[in-house]
Every structure is written in C-alpha cells, then in structure tokens.
Amino acid sequence: MKDTTLVMGASENIQRYSNMAIRKLLSHNHKVKAFGIRDGVVEGVQIExxxxxxxxxxTVTLYLNPANQQPYxxxxxxxxxxxxxxxPGTENSELQILLKKNNIEFEEACxxxxxxINQY
Incomplete structure (x- = not known):
C-alpha cells in the first residue's frame, strides 16, 4: 500500500523545515523515509x-531548491x-512539466x- 512520505532534503538540524516536517509527519502517524546529503537520524527515521x-x-515532499532537484x-x-x-522555495516548473507528463500530481504547498489544517 502506498502510504509513505519521502522527505527529500532531510536534515538533522532541528531548525530546518525538513526536520520539522519529519517530526510532524510522524506525530500525525505517517510513515516517513528521508533522503539527504548527510547521514543522520530524526526521531528514529534514518536519513539515507x-x-x-x-x-x-x-508523497515526495521537497526541501531542495530547484537547482538541487535536477539530479533527482x-x-x-x-x-x-x-x-x-x-x-516554499522549491517551486520548479521544469520538474512540474515532467510530473504532468508522467501523470503524477503535484502541488505548491507547505x-x-x-x-x-488536516489537509495532508
């Protein structure tokens, strides 16, 4: 069953929004996977x-600026x-065009x- 969120741009730094997202996703009982440029762990989630x-x-939730998204x-x-x-800050029309061509939904949201607001 597809019910896992992948946080791309994950960080152990508690001041980073990606870190906050991992913790908030877990607190809302979502399964979480994480990818980042440095190994680490956030609330038991291994950053790969x-x-x-x-x-x-x-769901893939992006915390990478558009230039850093391209290799992925x-x-x-x-x-x-x-x-x-x-x-916010990750909006990327080039990737959005590719997603649309592959029938993958996307949204610009936080x-x-x-x-x-229970809209996840």
Missing part, C-alpha cells in the same frame, strides 16, 4: 545518502509517487501547514 528504490512512496528528476519519477509537494 543513497537513492533507495522504494516501492511504496505516496529521474529518481523521483521512478518512484511513481501519487504526488509531489513543492514546499507540508507543515497541510498537516496543521
């Missing part, structure tokens, strides 16, 4: 440095998520806000 071929990703386009598409969330 390598790209893992998950088969149960429902094929990876994101290969996961076949139901949707991709472009958090994961933290969506969780707070």
């Amino acid at each position: 440095k390598s790209l893992i071929d998950y088969d149960n990703i429902d 386009y094929n990876y994101i598409l290969s996961l076949k998520p139901r949707r991709v969330i472009f958090n 994961t933290l806000v969506l969780l707070s």
Whole structure:
C-alpha cells in the first residue's frame, strides 16, 4: 500500500523545515523515509545518502531548491509517487512539466501547514 512520505532534503538540524516536517509527519502517524546529503537520524527515521528504490512512496515532499532537484528528476519519477509537494522555495516548473507528463500530481504547498489544517 502506498502510504509513505519521502522527505527529500532531510536534515538533522532541528531548525530546518525538513526536520520539522519529519517530526510532524510522524506525530500525525505517517510513515516517513528521508533522503539527504548527510547521514543522520530524526526521531528514529534514518536519513539515507543513497537513492533507495522504494516501492511504496505516496508523497515526495521537497526541501531542495530547484537547482538541487535536477539530479533527482529521474529518481523521483521512478518512484511513481501519487504526488509531489513543492514546499516554499522549491517551486520548479521544469520538474512540474515532467510530473504532468508522467501523470503524477503535484502541488505548491507547505507540508507543515497541510498537516496543521488536516489537509495532508
């Protein structure tokens, strides 16, 4: 069942929004996977440095600026998520065009806000 969120751009730094998102997703009983440039752990979630071929990703939530997203386009598409969330500062029309061509939903929204208003 596709019910897991992949946080891309994850960080152990508690002041980073990606870290806050991991913790808030867990507090709302969502399953979470994390990818970042440094190994680490947030609330028991391992931040992976390598790209893992998950088969149960429902949502990819981005905390990477558009220039840093480009190397991961094929990876994101290969996961076949139901949707991709472009958090503030991550909006990327180039990736959105690719998502649309692959029938993957996307939205420009804040994961933290969506969780707070029960719209996640």
